[in-house]
Amino acid sequence: MSRFKSVLDQGAFAVTAECGPPKGADPDVIMKKAELLKGKVDAVNVTDNQTAVVRMSSLAACVLLKRQGLDPILQAVVRDRNRIALQSDILGASALGIRNILCLSGDHQSFGNQPQALGVFDLDSIQFVQVVQRMRDQGAILGGERLSRAPDVFIGAAANPFGDPFNFRLVRLAKKVAAGADFIQTQCIYNLERFERWMAMARERGLTEKVHILGGVTPLKSAGMAKYMKKKVAGMDVPDGIIRRMDGAPAKTQAEEGLKICVETIQRLREVRGVKGVHIMAIDWEDMVGELVERAGLLPRPN
Amino acid sequence: MITAEQKPLDEIREMIAPYKRILVLGCGSCVAECAAGGEKETGMLASILRMAAKMEGREVLINEKTLERQCVKDFVILLDDIIQDYDALLSLGCGAGVQAVGDCFPEIPIIPALNTEFLGETKDQGLWLENCLGCGDCKLYHFGGICPLARCSKHLLNGPCGGSVGGKCEINPEIPCAWQLIIDRVEQQGGFERLEGIFPPKDWSKKQGLGPRRIIREDQQR
Incomplete structure (x- = not known):
């Protein structure tokens, strides 16, 4: 069974982190990241060719993490695989002992290093959640054919409270819950005010009773990174107050300022009703996750 | 309608290079509507190719003709009487037109002059959108x-x-x-x-x- 699920079932505030597989076939990169994260988090998301850049497969990296005693969350995007391959991978992942799946659309192929690739998008992320849920709970694939054994997986989806149109963001969340999502990990939260409005709407619809919502955070390494995310990453909401705070810190201590903002954000997220945990996406900064979790007062992790 | 855009001239010239007698064939339907392969564009392309051949000092016969529709056999057979004068066809039809003409005259190489794009709406003058x-x-x-x-x-x-x-x-x-x-x-x-x-x-x-x-x-x- 998923350790991540059991932490949430116990009612503990869950902590997940992210591990990006290497641009190569070297398993040691994963082993090192596993060492850094072990004991600091409940589960680790393994990204699936994020930003459409070719990397070691998410499933392979999940198996490597599992061997190191971590509970991996397999990220799977619909960009690269049709419904045949997606369903097949879910069965394979379950057979290999992967107990958490995060169903995603995926960054568009034009952003990565294979812009000439065909984008598949045979299912969308919501349909994908529903397909996995039916495989698990009804033991059947799309179309109804029975499986010899159903996959045993905890099903997740993403949500971006900062995309437009705002009123439809809750519809998307509600659809993901109706499709069978057990947990939700959100886009990076810098605009807490907007996130809290989104959560209030989720509570009003009764969605927080049905799904575990983990707030996403990304520590800022520099003022430049904050500005880049604000300007260049669509659907990322970095308020001017955050930019000013990062700008106000001397260059040498900007990373520390970024960590402070992140710790404060986590502490505030713990107070938001319906938030069941935090998902830390420390981009190329996995060695800081342990300290961040400690400073946020989230250690030790439950067994 | 079907939308299309003319290929880069260098690509067209590379493909027609082996041939000496070329019929540049326009289409009066969709590709005329989107100003890619109608009578006007066919005439212009033929002139440019003639001029380029002349500047290189090459003896090449380049004539032009525009059919009402290249994708309908009833119109394509109108070429029956003149086709023997040519050793290649350069078609400004969409992909369906190119293939329909090719099927009628399988003995003659047919070269596409356009890239066929999409089923489009004419949103504005000079603006086509892929909507289907x-x-x-x-x-x-x-x-x-x-x-x-x-x-x-x-x-x-x-x-x-x-x-x-x-x-x-x-x-x-x-x-x-x-x-x-x-x-x-x-x-x-x-x-x-x-x-x-x-x-x-x-x-x-x-x-x-x-x-x-x-x-x-x-x-x-x-």
Whole structure:
């Protein structure tokens, strides 16, 4: 069974982190990241060719993490695989002992290093959640054919409270819950005010009773990174107050300022009703996750 | 209609290089409407190719002719009397036109001068939009008359991705987010709850289930 699920079932505030597989076939990169994260988090998301850049497969990296005693969350995007391959991978992942799946659309192929690739998008992320849920709970694939054994997986989806149109963001969340999502990990939260409005709407619809919502955070390494995310990453909401705070810190201590903002954000997220945990996406900064979790007062992790 | 754009001149010249007697063949239908392969564009391309050959000192016969439609055999057979004068055809038809002409005259190499693009709407003068994939199973009614398969970069059927900002698509801020358009349109028509259900996976067998598609209408046959 998923350790991540059991932490949430116990009612503990869950902590997940992210591990990006290497641009190569070297398993040691994963082993090192596993060492850094072990004991600091409940589960680790393994990204699936994020930003459409070719990397070691998410499933392979999940198996490597599992061997190191971590509970991996397999990220799977619909960009690269049709419904045949997606369903097949879910069965394979379950057979290999992967107990958490995060169903995603995926960054568009034009952003990565294979812009000439065909984008598949045979299912969308919501349909994908529903397909996995039916495989698990009804033991059947799309179309109804029975499986010899159903996959045993905890099903997740993403949500971006900062995309437009705002009123439809809750519809998307509600659809993901109706499709069978057990947990939700959100886009990076810098605009807490907007996130809290989104959560209030989720509570009003009764969605927080049905799904575990983990707030996403990304520590800022520099003022430049904050500005880049604000300007260049669509659907990322970095308020001017955050930019000013990062700008106000001397260059040498900007990373520390970024960590402070992140710790404060986590502490505030713990107070938001319906938030069941935090998902830390420390981009190329996995060695800081342990300290961040400690400073946020989230250690030790439950067994 | 079918939209198309002329290929780069260098690519066309490379393909016609081995031939000495070339018929530049325009089409008066869709590709004329989108100013890519009509009589005017055919004349211009033929002139440019003649001039280029002359400047290189090459003896090449380049004539031009525009058919009403290259994709209909009844029009293509009008070439029967002149085709023997040429050793290659340079077609400014769409991909269907090029193949229809090629089927009628299999002994002569046919060269495409256009890149066929999409099933498009003429939005404005000089602006064509890809609005239909020709999927064989139209669901426009469910989406306020705006196709998410053709117009959303990720073909999403259940709402916008997280990259929809200010009504624009994350992969190209020049184009609108199809889902913003759908939501606005459906809201305007007072049916927002129509978009709240989970739309099932697309049935692609209507497009690819039996290989390349054919339409057979016995009532139209003679």
